[in-house]
Amino acid sequence: MPDYSYLMQGIKKVETDSSLLVSSSKYLNDARVRDWVSTHLLRRNGSDVPTPSDSIQLVQILREVQDIDYINELIANERKANPELDAWFAEGFSSSFTLKDLSEYAPDTVGGIFHTQLSNNSLDVNIVPPFEPQNDFEYFNLRAGQTHDLEHILGGGGFDFIGELVPYYMRLTNLFVHLSPELAGELSAFSILGSTRIITRAVLHYPQTWLITQNAMERGARVGRESAPLYMMKFEDVFDMTPDAAREQLGIRCVEIVDTSAASAQWN
Template identity: 40%
Template structure:
C-alpha cells in the first residue's frame, strides 16, 4: 500500500508530478515545528517550484478574460500603482493609525521595509505582466490585512489574512481566476492546518476561528485586494473598515496563547 501511495508515475496533476512540490507539501504538512528552522524556511524553494509548474499563459488569459467584464479590476491593473513609502513615512501618522501600527510593529521586531523584494536579485526588475504585478502588490499589502483584522502578527493570527484573501478573491473574480491567483497563498498557509491537527490540536480552535472569521469578512466585503492603502494610512483599523466597506468583522483576536502552543513555547511571528 505504501509503495502505491508514494508512486512517482505521471498523474493528471501538474502539482503532484513535480518533485519539489511533493517534497514541500509533505514536509510542511507533516513535520513538527523545529526551533532551529524558521516557519518560512521552505518558502523560497516553494515559490520557485510554483513559478516553474504553473501555466503562466493560462493565468494571464484568465486575467484578460476577467478584465473585459470587471472594469474596476481592469483599471487597477492599468494603474499598476506601486508603494514607495518609507518606514519614516509610516511613523508620521498618528497613534493607533494603520501607518503607525505598521511602523511600530516593524520597529519592535527590527524589520526592514521591503516593498520591492524582487529587486534584491535584479535591480532592474519591474512587473512585466499582470500576474507579476498582482504578485508584487499582494506582498506589499499583506500586512494591512492583518491590521484591519486586528488579529496580530503571530502565526495563528496569520490565518485571518489567509481567510480574508481567500473569501474576497472568490467574491470578486471568477472561481477559476481566484484559484489561479491564490496558488502561492494556498501553499503557504493551508499546510499549517494539517500540521496543527496532527501535532498541536489545542491550537486548532483559534486557528479555525481566525480563518473562518477572515473568510466570512472577505466574502461579505467590498473588493479589498485592489485597495490603495496609502490613502487610508492615517485611519484607525475601525475607521479603515468603514471607509473600505469591510463587513462582518466581529472583533479583534488575541492569538498569542494558541501561537505559543503551535510554536512549542515560542511565539512565532
C-alpha cells in the same frame, strides 16, 4: 479483516509507458511540490527552519509549475468584463513609503500601528524586494506582497503563526467572491497550500490550539466573503485613519479581533 470492497468500487488501473511518476495533476507531477507538501504539512515548527522560509520556497516552486501565460490570459479576459479591475491594472500603483514615512503617523492610526509592528520586530517594509512587474500576474503578486501586513492589521489577524490564517482565508474567500472561479483558483494556489500547513500542524502536533486555529480560518473567511475586493484596495490612502475608520473607508467588513499570540507561542 473488514470488507471495504464496496467503498473501493470504480478504481481503475491506468496503464502508461512513462518511466516516471505521472498523473493528471501538474502539482502532483512535480517532485518539488510533493516534497514541500509532505514536509511542511506534516512537520513540527522548529528554529532550524523558520516558518517564513516555507512560504518563499513555495512561491519559487509554483512560479515554475503554474502556467503563467494561461494565468495572464485569464486576467486579460477578466479585465474585459470588469472595468474596475481593468483600471486597477492600468494604473499599476506601487508602494514607495519607507519606515521613516510611517513614523510620522499617530500611534493609533493604521500607519502608526504598522510602524510599531515593523520597528519593534526589526522588520522591513517590503516582505520581498521591490521589482518591476513584467505582466499582470507579476503585478498582482507585487501588490499582494505589499499589502499583506496591512491585511493583518485591518482584517484582525495577529502577527503570529496562527494569525496568518486570517489574511490567508480573507484572500481565499474574497477572490472567489469577486473573480471567475478559474482565475481565483490560479491566484489561490499559494494561499491554499500555505494556509493548509498551519491547519495540519495544529491538529497533528498542537491540538490544544486547534479551536483557536479554526476560529482564525472562520474569521478570515467571513471578512473575505463580506468585503469589497481586497486585492484592489489602496491601503496607503488610509494610513492616517484609525483601523475602524479605514475599514469603513475601504469596505472591509465583519472584522473580529482575537489575540492568537498565546496559542501561537505554544508552537515554538
